[in-house]
Amino acid sequence: MKLEVGQELPELIKHPTTRQLVQYAGAQGDFYEIHYDSALAQGVGLPGVILHGLLKAAFLGQLVTDWLGDRGALKSLEVSYRGIDLPGRPYRCRGRVVRVEGDQVELEVWGEDSEGRRTTVGSATVELKG
Amino acid sequence: MSASAASVVERLRARIGVAGPPTQAVVEAGHVKRFAEAIGDANPRWAEEAPPTFLVALAPASLHLAEAEEYGKGWLNGGNRFDYFAPVRIGDRITATGRVAEVYEKSGSSGNLLFIVFETDYVNQDKVLVARLRGTAIRR
Numbered sequence: 001m002k003l004e005v006g007q008e009l010p011e012l013i014k015h016p017t018t019r020q021l022v023q024y025a026g027a028q029g030d031f032y033e034i035h036y037d038s039a040l041a042q043g044v045g046l047p048g049v050i051l052h053g054l055l056k057a058a059f060l061g062q063l064v065t066d067w068l069g070d071r072g073a074l075k076s077l078e079v080s081y082r083g084i085d086l087p088g089r090p091y092r093c094r095g096r097v098v099r100v101e102g103d104q105v106e107l108e109v110w111g112e113d114s115e116g117r118r119t120t121v122g123s124a125t126v127e128l129k130g
Numbered sequence: 131m132s133a134s135a136a137s138v139v140e141r142l143r144a145r146i147g148v149a150g151p152p153t154q155a156v157v158e159a160g161h162v163k164r165f166a167e168a169i170g171d172a173n174p175r176w177a178e179e180a181p182p183t184f185l186v187a188l189a190p191a192s193l194h195l196a197e198a199e200e201y202g203k204g205w206l207n208g209g210n211r212f213d214y215f216a217p218v219r220i221g222d223r224i225t226a227t228g229r230v231a232e233v234y235e236k237s238g239s240s241g242n243l244l245f246i247v248f249e250t251d252y253v254n255q256d257k258v259l260v261a262r263l264r265g266t267a268i269r270r
Contacts, residue, residue, distance in 0.1 A: 014170060020170065023167070023168040027161075027165040027167075027169075028165070028168075028186055028187045029187055029190075030186075034204065044203055044204035045204075053209075053210065054183055054186055054191075054210060055169060057210050058169040058181065058182070058183040059169065059170075061181060061183050062169065062173070062181070064182075065171075065173060065181070066173065073214070073217075074182055074214055075214055076211065076213045077183070077212045078209070078210070078212070079210055079211075080208065080209035081206075081207055081208060081209055122209075
């Protein structure tokens with residue numbers, strides 16, 4: 001596999017719904033109400049129910065594992081949540097190669113809301129198979 | 131910063147480095163399948179191993195800190211970092227142990243924020259550290 005700095009990963013577009021938030025809450029076991037109870041979410045100053053940060057992390061994990069396939073192993077995934085995201089809007093996951101050193105590859109990854117704002121930013125490192 | 135906020139921060143700081151009770155859980159095929167469906171990731175690989183963020187579903191990713199809830203009115207997730215040292219496979223028995231790593235306050239545009247950094251170690255049945263999670267929880 002030829003990897004070069006600047007190379008972009010194939011983007012992954014997710015279409016989260018309120019149903020998915022409930023599904024995720026159950027699968028993770030995170031029952032914080034801001035992810036499914038809009039009255040409670042509004043009570044703490046949010047516009048409505050919002051995506052779990054860790055769901056967005058899972059999307060970015062998929063971005064990397066889809067791209068990597070069986071060519072190597074994911075060694076780290078780091079994300080910062082910079083903005084909230086609402087269900088019913090597409091969530092665009094993107095990434096690019098920022099460093100290649102031997103079998104170690106560093107990626108920049110991020111998630112964009114429907115306005116193009118990077119509401120999640122982060123990085124990942126992968127180790128390629130020899 | 132109010133006196134009560136100061137005391138919350140002090141009480142939380144006293145817990146830095148103290149390990150919480152370990153949680154043991156088996157990586158079950160059905161649970162991994164439900165998790166993969168919930169995140170919308172149809173990769174057939176998740177029939178054998180756990181997707182990258184699945185560990186948060188095995189055990190609480192943060193300790194329950196009742197005193198932190200005296201601060202502000204809600205939680206926000208600031209960020210997460212996963213470091214992976216070995217694969218997590220279906221059938222593995224994982225022991226998760228969490229601790230508070232850092233506690234600090236910052237002033238934000240709409241008032242003060244309290245940051246609590248949690249670290250969780252995941253160890254498998256062969257006593258291999260498979261992953262470490264660092265998560266920043268924010269009270270606002």
